[in-house]
Amino acid sequence: MPSLNMVKALNLALNEGLREDEDVVIMGEDVGQDEGVFRVTENLLKKYGRDRVIDTPLAEGAIVGTAVGMALYGMKPVCEMQFSGFAYQAYHQIEGHMSRYRNRTRGRYNMPIVVRMPFGGGIRAIEHHSESREALYAHNPGLKMVVCSTPRNARALLLESIRHPDPVIFFEPKAVYRAFKEEVPDEPETMPIGKAQVVREGSDITLISYGAMMRPTLEAAADLTDDDGVSVEVLDLLTVSPLDTETLTKSVAKTGRAVVIHEGPRTCGVGAEVVARIVETCFYHLEAPVRRITGYDVHFPYFAREQAFLPGADRITHAARETLAC
Amino acid sequence: MARKKITVDHKLEYLAILDEHGKIDDGLDPKLDDNTLLEMHRLMLTTRLLDDRLLAMQRQGKIGTYAPIRGQEAVQIATAMTLTPDDWMLQSFREPGVCYYRGWPIHTIMQFWGGYEEGCTVPEGINDTPICVPVASQFPHVTGVAWAMKIKGKETVALGYIGDGATSEGDFHEALTFAGVYDVPAVFVIVNNQWAISHPREMQTRAATLAQKAGGYGIDGIQVDGNDPLAIYVATTEAVAKARAGGGPTLIEAVTYRLIMHTTADDPKKYRDEADVKVWEKRDPLIRFDQYLRDKGLLDDERDAAMRDEIKKIIKEGVTQYEANRDVDPRDCFKYLYEDVPEELKQQAAEFDAALQREGVTIGH
Numbered sequence: 001m002p003s004l005n006m007v008k009a010l011n012l013a014l015n016e017g018l019r020e021d022e023d024v025v026i027m028g029e030d031v032g033q034d035e036g037v038f039r040v041t042e043n044l045l046k047k048y049g050r051d052r053v054i055d056t057p058l059a060e061g062a063i064v065g066t067a068v069g070m071a072l073y074g075m076k077p078v079c080e081m082q083f084s085g086f087a088y089q090a091y092h093q094i095e096g097h098m099s100r101y102r103n104r105t106r107g108r109y110n111m112p113i114v115v116r117m118p119f120g121g122g123i124r125a126i127e128h129h130s131e132s133r134e135a136l137y138a139h140n141p142g143l144k145m146v147v148c149s150t151p152r153n154a155r156a157l158l159l160e161s162i163r164h165p166d167p168v169i170f171f172e173p174k175a176v177y178r179a180f181k182e183e184v185p186d187e188p189e190t191m192p193i194g195k196a197q198v199v200r201e202g203s204d205i206t207l208i209s210y211g212a213m214m215r216p217t218l219e220a221a222a223d224l225t226d227d228d229g230v231s232v233e234v235l236d237l238l239t240v241s242p243l244d245t246e247t248l249t250k251s252v253a254k255t256g257r258a259v260v261i262h263e264g265p266r267t268c269g270v271g272a273e274v275v276a277r278i279v280e281t282c283f284y285h286l287e288a289p290v291r292r293i294t295g296y297d298v299h300f301p302y303f304a305r306e307q308a309f310l311p312g313a314d315r316i317t318h319a320a321r322e323t324l325a326c
Numbered sequence: 327m328a329r330k331k332i333t334v335d336h337k338l339e340y341l342a343i344l345d346e347h348g349k350i351d352d353g354l355d356p357k358l359d360d361n362t363l364l365e366m367h368r369l370m371l372t373t374r375l376l377d378d379r380l381l382a383m384q385r386q387g388k389i390g391t392y393a394p395i396r397g398q399e400a401v402q403i404a405t406a407m408t409l410t411p412d413d414w415m416l417q418s419f420r421e422p423g424v425c426y427y428r429g430w431p432i433h434t435i436m437q438f439w440g441g442y443e444e445g446c447t448v449p450e451g452i453n454d455t456p457i458c459v460p461v462a463s464q465f466p467h468v469t470g471v472a473w474a475m476k477i478k479g480k481e482t483v484a485l486g487y488i489g490d491g492a493t494s495e496g497d498f499h500e501a502l503t504f505a506g507v508y509d510v511p512a513v514f515v516i517v518n519n520q521w522a523i524s525h526p527r528e529m530q531t532r533a534a535t536l537a538q539k540a541g542g543y544g545i546d547g548i549q550v551d552g553n554d555p556l557a558i559y560v561a562t563t564e565a566v567a568k569a570r571a572g573g574g575p576t577l578i579e580a581v582t583y584r585l586i587m588h589t590t591a592d593d594p595k596k597y598r599d600e601a602d603v604k605v606w607e608k609r610d611p612l613i614r615f616d617q618y619l620r621d622k623g624l625l626d627d628e629r630d631a632a633m634r635d636e637i638k639k640i641i642k643e644g645v646t647q648y649e650a651n652r653d654v655d656p657r658d659c660f661k662y663l664y665e666d667v668p669e670e671l672k673q674q675a676a677e678f679d680a681a682l683q684r685e686g687v688t689i690g691h
Contacts, residue, residue: 017670061466062500062503065469069467069473072470102663104456105448108442108447242670
């Protein structure tokens with residue numbers, strides 16, 4: 001079992017997707033010759049050729065728009081948006097067609113398309129390269145919205161997304177791309193879309209997060225245990241739409257306390273939906289108000305201010321202690 | 327160092343064969359056989375009468391807002407007749423004649439305007455896409471379908487329609503950019519009816535023609551008299567044959583005129599001069615083709631009346647079918663969204679079902 005970083009793990013899933021189904025094509029800006037600006041598509045052009053790994057002109061709308069056309073003709077495109085901040089130029093195709101075609105045609109045309117995009121802050125990038133807009137896609141009927149957090153689940157979820165019959169928006173936390181390695185099985189491994197994972201079991205409080213925020217969340221969980229003797233349960237949502245209400249409910253019904261953590265803005269963010277579900281299903285189990293540690297409702301600051309802005313373990317620990325004090 | 331004129335090697339032409347009086351240019355006559363000419367006429371007439379009926383149905387409250395096509399019948403029929411069933415047709419929202427030719431049931435065409443998703447159920451075996459409401463957004467799909475055909479090694483063609491206003495959208499530009507770069511077997515038809523609701527063609531772009539935009543993407547362009555079915559047929563046949571033979575995409579601008587409102591929700595008197603409409607009424611494709619066929623001895627009053635009766639019978643049958651299928655299950659909005667249906671959605675569907683039962687609602691129409 002090789003130890004891979006997230007970039008290599010994603011590359012493994014793409015390689016497997018291309019290998020097992022000749023209808024799968026990869027398309028995007030600089031994904032071929034340059035092997036992707038983050039090298040996620042390394043070696044794929046050499047291996048599969050220009051009809052399978054396609055360098056496109058610089059136009060996000062046409063990348064997704066032509067992918068919709070390819071899907072109409074039975075293909076399974078995996079599109080790369082170079083950064084999620086540029087995907088708005090494709091949003092009309094995502095909302096207007098990719099998410100609607102199956103329903104519109106009463107099931108005649110499926111849209112088995114994956115739109116991958118790196119998201120989130122923490123890599124000292126310029127404007128438009130650091131936002132977290134997963135809520136935008138989660139709000140959009142007809143899509144599945146997946147966010148990986150480690151090399152192993154990145155590979156498993158991407159391979160599952162490529163095989164999936166419905167359109168998937170696949171968010172990759174670029175701050176995690178090369179942050180650490182994890183053992184990833186040699187044999188193709190998948191994880192189901194729509195299932196959260198309990199990554200640390202506990203009984204006093206539930207911390208709920210996804211993507212790059214899983215690292216400070218796990219750090220906070222360890223601190224709370226080590227310093228305060230608190231038993232912390234940690235959930236990784238992995239899919240933010242459809243949300244795994246069952247796993248959320250099971251955990252918070254047990255602990256009675258919860259903090260939700262994400263980078264994206266607070267208002268109408270994924271945290272708001274998580275809190276609503278908890279209130280709907282766990283109201284009588286709650287010992288304290290559910291807290292949200294999130295990005296604020298402002299534009300993501302330029303990188304001189306980003307480390308101060310991003311939620312870290314301290315902010316999470318502080319909120320958890322206040323929750324535990326109730 | 328140099329300063330010199332740059333010459334580009336894409337082709338840009340204008341083509342007209344049959345004038346507004348029904349007189350043909352013998353040198354350009356494609357010499358279609360009599361049956362094909364009569365079929366072309368029958369289909370254009372069907373499109374006109376179907377359009378009239380849909381407009382009447384809107385006035386009667388049987389369908390919702392409708393986007394009529396009066397005056398644009400030639401470009402629909404003469405392009406569609408160049409395709410085989412294996413080719414793909416990607417429509418805008420003003421192609422009922424094309425749909426009819428391609429085999430869509432008339433009641434299905436009516437269902438879209440009646441507010442039913444059933445109007446988007448592309449019949450099995452027909453390689454078309456349904457009405458596309460967001461202007462120009464179907465053009466990247468044309469490129470994508472054609473691209474997939476090329477990747478899969480098929481000798482088929484994708485043909486799509488767009489309006490003059492749509493040429494100002496980014497999707498038009500992006501679709502043609504990609505189509506040129508990957509040299510895909512596509513035919514892009516601009517139905518230039520001069521008006522994007524209230525905005526005239528000359529205010530969409532300063533370019534003298536829309537066809538010349540093809541040059542910017544390194545592909546061939548041709549402007550045709552969009553009320554001349556023979557010119558359209560010839561231009562499209564050539565573009566389709568070229569695409570099928572691996573010669574890449576073509577942009578066709580068919581210059582026509584919307585003789586009527588944009589949709590039943592606007593009044594064209596507010597934004598355009600009725601005198602212009604009168605000029606274009608004389609250029610009506612049906613008038614000139616009728617005259618041409620009569621001059622050729624293929625049509626007379628008796629045959630015309632018989633043809634109209636036959637068409638009206640077909641349309642009436644469509645209306646009957648439409649009327650007989652108006653009650654639908656509102657719960658279907660959950661049924662087709664996903665192949666892999668999320669648990670949450672199943673719960674919402676159950677909630678909706680319970681609400682409808684409580685409210686005593688069982689059907690929508």
